[in-house]
Amino acid sequence: MSCSVILKEKGLRLTPQRRLIVDIIHQDDAHLTAEEIISSVQSKMPGVNKSTIYRTLEMLEELNCVFKSEVDDKFIYHHAEEGHHHHIICRKCGKSIDCDEHIFHPVETALSRKYGFHADFKHVIITGLCSDCL
Amino acid sequence: MSCSVILKEKGLRLTPQRRLIVDIIHQDDAHLTAEEIISSVQSKMPGVNKSTIYRTLEMLEELNCVFKSEVDDKFIYHHAEEGHHHHIICRKCGKSIDCDEHIFHPVETALSRKYGFHADFKHVIITGLCSDCL
DNA sequence: ATGGTTATTGCACCTGGTTGCAATTATACT
DNA sequence: AGTATAATTGCAACCAGGTGCAATAACCAT
Structure with missing residues (x-):
């Protein structure tokens, strides 16, 4: 729609x-x-x-x-x-890759079990270093 | 020091x-x-x-x-x-809980394997709903 | 098509945070 | 202790983004 x-x-x-x-x-x-x-x-x-x-x-x-x-x-x-996805962005070269929406499932499960917390993992920006910049 | x-x-x-x-x-x-x-x-x-x-x-x-x-x-x-830890914060009541530093390990592993990406998960703020506000 | 209602716009101003620069001051040297 | 020097401060101006409000305009009913 x-x-x-x-x-x-x-x-x-x-x-x-x-x-x-x-x-x-x-x-x-x-x-x-x-x-x-x-x-x-x-x-x-x-x-x-x-x-x-x-x-x-x-x-x-x-x-x-x-x-x-x-x-x-x-x-x-x-x-x-x-569609939903997360973004991984290299803090050195700035390259941005879309990443699978389900990547945080284990964290969601753990937070829910440990703290009863329901986390919002939607369009998360993950910074770090890509393979070229390591 | x-x-x-x-x-x-x-x-x-x-x-x-x-x-x-x-x-x-x-x-x-x-x-x-x-x-x-x-x-x-x-x-x-x-x-x-x-x-x-x-x-x-x-x-x-x-x-x-x-x-x-x-x-x-x-x-x-x-x-x-x-010491390092992450913060989970309820978007409704504002309650904040410190959470174990290792919670993102599975995600780090997956990102590294899939994309060769080394993610910075340090002092991440995780928003969502706590057990009282669900 | 016209007119009334009410959402939306543009404006001017505000906020938290940042920056360039001249004046100040912590430190190292004598 | 006195001086040189470079780091640091306070200031004023700036930035992206947000807000209150009067003027405007989209939509609905006639």
């Missing part, structure tokens, strides 16, 4: 600004930084305020249309439809 | 401001937020600038005297001597 439809169902309004932001996030398969989204939006529709963009991204995140994660103190966004 | 000695060895200077910051971090066993450290420092030595505090914390982190992690977009710090 498309983001726009989900918006409508919640009684939210589909403004030109929102349509553009949703388009941009869906066009680019890779993750985009907030900065990239802002400049992309503003190049296509000058005058759109950054607070509008941040608010739209926050809203899309709450609707589970978009996932937000943080790399190096900067936020990155990608749309949720491409 | 104490932080102050490590400082000296690197040719860095032990100023009154730095001495105070180091003291505060060592006095309090729990993790302190940047805000708490700033107000604690300034109550004991008014006029110390926040940039001095942030720079000192950054320096201590680089010397591995202090660990910095992020919870809810705020930074927390604790000294490294108390």
Whole structure:
């Protein structure tokens, strides 16, 4: 189901600004930084305020249309439809690899058994060193 | 080995401001937020600038005297001597539990085998729901 | 198509954290 | 102790991201 439809169902309004932001996030398969989204939006529709963009991204995140994660103190966004996965990022060369969503299962099990804790492992950013940089 | 000695060895200077910051971090066993450290420092030595505090914390982190992690977009710090561990934090009630350092071993092994990646799992903040809030 | 309601926008300002730079001061040397 | 020198400080300005509010505009009912 498309983001726009989900918006409508919640009684939210589909403004030109929102349509553009949703388009941009869906066009680019890779993750985009907030900065990239802002400049992309503003190049296509000058005058759109950054607070509008941040608010739209926050809203899309709450609707589970978009996932937000943080790399190096900067936020990155990608749309949720491409399936869940984690990101491993090399702290030396910056290379980023998508990694299987199930990798944290043993940790989830252990936390649940030991502490009764239900952990949120969704779109986790794992930093470290890749094979080339070790 | 104490932080102050490590400082000296690197040719860095032990100023009154730095001495105070180091003291505060060592006095309090729990993790302190940047805000708490700033107000604690300034109550004991008014006029110390926040940039001095942030720079000192950054320096201590680089010397591995202090660990910095992020919870809810705020930074927390604790000294490294108390041994490594991770933090599980309930996103509903805010309760925080320290958790065993080895919990990520299976993930480390899997990442290494699959991608040749060496992950940094140090002082990870794990959010989720605790047993009381499920 | 028009008008009313209410979500959304743009603005200006705020926040925590960071940075460049001139003034200060801890340290090493004499 | 006095001086040179380079690290450190405080300041002011900056950054990304977030917020309160009045003006605007999307949507619904007529």
